[in-house]
Amino acid sequence: DAGVIQSPRHEVTEMGQEVTLRCKPISGHDYLFWYRQTMMRGLELLIYFNNNVPIDDSGMPEDRFSAKMPNASFSTLKIQPSEPRDSAVYFCASSLTVAVETQYFGPGTRLLVL
Amino acid sequence: GDSVTQMEGPVTLSEEAFLTINCTYTATGYPSLFWYVQYPGEGLQLLLKATKADDKGSNKGFEATYRKETTSFHLEKGSVQVSDSAVYFCALSDKSGGYQKVTFGTGTKLQVIP
Numbered sequence: 001d002a003g004v005i006q007s008p009r010h011e012v013t014e015m016g017q018e019v020t021l022r023c024k025p026i027s028g029h030d031y032l033f034w035y036r037q038t039m040m041r042g043l044e045l046l047i048y049f050n051n052n053v054p055i056d057d058s059g060m061p062e063d064r065f066s067a068k069m070p071n072a073s074f075s076t077l078k079i080q081p082s083e084p085r086d087s088a089v090y091f092c093a094s095s096l097t098v099a100v101e102t103q104y105f106g107p108g109t110r111l112l113v114l
Numbered sequence: 115g116d117s118v119t120q121m122e123g124p125v126t127l128s129e130e131a132f133l134t135i136n137c138t139y140t141a142t143g144y145p146s147l148f149w150y151v152q153y154p155g156e157g158l159q160l161l162l163k164a165t166k167a168d169d170k171g172s173n174k175g176f177e178a179t180y181r182k183e184t185t186s187f188h189l190e191k192g193s194v195q196v197s198d199s200a201v202y203f204c205a206l207s208d209k210s211g212g213y214q215k216v217t218f219g220t221g222t223k224l225q226v227i228p
Binding site (some may be wrong): 104 | 146148155156157158160163205207215216218219220221222
């Protein structure tokens, strides 16, 4: 299995632009998680899905952020409009259960908003 | 709410030195505790875990003991190698509102020099 796939690996954009991050989970995994990693706040859970349904989005910072999972093999995290403080590494993870120790992390997308 | 506090890095050690990375936590329930490792350019990988008080998790020469009385889960290794250079994250998992929630520390960077 190729593992969790994220694209793009790096994204540089200007403030105000829309940014879309993509994730392909491991086949057969029912759970998908989006995390944000910054120097100041460390790793934060933004949202997670079970069987394509959002379960807990309490970590989504504000309305500029949205996440979708239209099918079992694809998810997007969108920021519109983007701001410099959104600069971070965004990780996607998938798992068979909700337990954190079973999650497989993707390599991350490094986002820089100028 | 739940929180995890790790010692700030970077920690720089010579090869074969003894390693301790401190981690303390606050939680309302009875959390499970974890250490994750992140190598450059990669996602997080589970290193070890402990699910109840006095449990010791161990893997690849690393170990940590769940100390409820001091709310700590310090990571130790007797003799580090250059290949151990990475960022280490302490984390806890607890149930909140019926859902599993995970809280990560901000990470401690370890640099091992030959």
